[in-house]
Amino acid sequence: MPKAAYLHIPFCNQICHYCDFNKVFIHRQPVDEYLDCMEKEIIYTLKKHPRSTMETIFVGGGTPTALNDKQLNRLLTSIHTHLMPNSSEVEYTFEANPDDMTREKLVLLKDAGVNRLSFGVQSFNDELLKKIGRSHSAKQAHRAIEMAQDVGFHNINVDLIYSLPDQTIPDFMHTLLEAFSLGIQHFSAYSLIIEPKTVFYTLMNKNRLPLPSQEDEATMYEILMEQMERHGYHQYEISNFAKAGLESKHNLTYWNNEEYYGFGAGSHGYVNGHRNANYGPLKKYMAKLADGELPYIESHKVTKEEAIQEEMFLGLRRMSGVNKMEFRQKYGMDIQEIFSAQIKLLLAQKLIEETDSVIRLTHQGKFLGNEVFQRFI
Structure with missing residues (x-):
């Protein structure tokens, strides 16, 4: 049985120009009803596929910290009740936006057992942050991370994106040095990928997206690897770097080709040899659960041949x-x-x-x- 679970919160206060994840503006959305439905999905799934002791739980989005304190507490209670009632050794991660964080939310997360935060920072250049549709500033990112550390979080990841529109190599170097000054434990750093149905995709098709050259992108990746090593972050996967012993257990679940539960609209799971995909639109996802059914749009039995292929292309992402x-x-x-x-x-x-x-x-x-x-x- 899976020892990992991913929970998807599809609500955001602002939609980023590059994001193609399943998400909606939180304003006027049925957030409380969604949380009720996701709890039903957890209950139905565990009845069909009982869990073992969980080793890692990851709450992503969307933006989980876009929930208000009451909604956040509701979600945390549901997770504790069904997924980790007796376990204190779980790697328990929440994604967070810097401008969503308050001390009250951080204390709420910490008291509920969350022991790892993943901040979507992306850049420490305010002009670039505006261009990519982020709503926080570099100063807010610093403040949120320092506040999290003050509350007692000592396992923090920061997401970075390079090869952004109009980004220069010196600017990326500046972002890295700012990031290293935070004294955090883990970085996920990705080259920008232009996905369909995003603002950037539309701009690119209109020749209005000034991206760095492929040579500059490769140089940024080279600098990334050199600087991470120099500052004590071991590259253990193509895009992930960590202090010794603080690699993401949850992400390693994927790259080790191990099974995991996936809960929430648009999420994917791998349970009992089947890869399951949930409905993305909230109404369809919630309607299925209201009818007492699991919200799968697809459930595929993985053949041995497919599992072998996945073992290779996922495993080769790891530096090991x-x-x-x-x-x-x-x-x-x-x-x-x-x-x-x-x-x-x-x-x-x-x-x-x-x-x-x-x-x-x-x-x-x-x-x-x-x-x-x-x-x-």
Whole structure:
């Protein structure tokens, strides 16, 4: 049974120009009814697929901290009741926007057992923050993180995005140095991807989105890796860096190809060999639960062939790579039996390296990760 759970809160006070996650403006939305429905989904799911002791819970969005204190308390109570009644060793993460945070919310989260926060900062350049549709300032980001530390949070992640419109290499370097000054434990840093149905996608199609060149994007990634290492953050996945022992257990659940519950509108889960996708629109999601049904728009039984492919392209995201012995124990076959042609090609291209025990990306391979992963699909 899964030892991890993701809960999706699709409400935001402002929609970012790059975001394609399932989300809606919180104003006039049925937030309380949604929280009731999500609790029903948890109850129905656990009745069908009882949980074991949970190891990681992640509440994301949307913006979970867009909820008011009463709604937040309602959500926290539901999680405690059904997912972690007797466990104090859970990695329990909440995503947070800097301008949503108050000391009262932070204390509420801390008292409920939340022990990890993930702040969507993205940049420490106020002009860039406005361009990408963020509602906070660099000063607010500093203040929110310092307040969280003062309340007692000592496992904090900051999300950063690079290759933003009009972003320069010196500006990105400035953002990194500002981020390092916060004394936090973990960074997730991603290159901007232009997704359909976003403001940036529309602007790009109108030739009104001045993005950095591919060369500058690659330089930013190189700087990111160098600076993270220099400041004591170990790169354990293509886009994730952590102080020793503080890697995200929840994200590793995905990259280790392990099962997890997914609750909420638009969420995905992997339970009992099935990958499940929930309805995204709130009305459809809530209507299914009102009828006493799980809100799946799709439930797919993962074949052994698909599981093997997922094992490779998810595992290669980790800097530790894919362990050959563990692969053999899991699937009863050697990696070379299945992927010899792909491995030979990628070795020749110097995008992966192979030892007696693992296959992993080379430094060059980190820049062309998607090209590597596609070889195994």
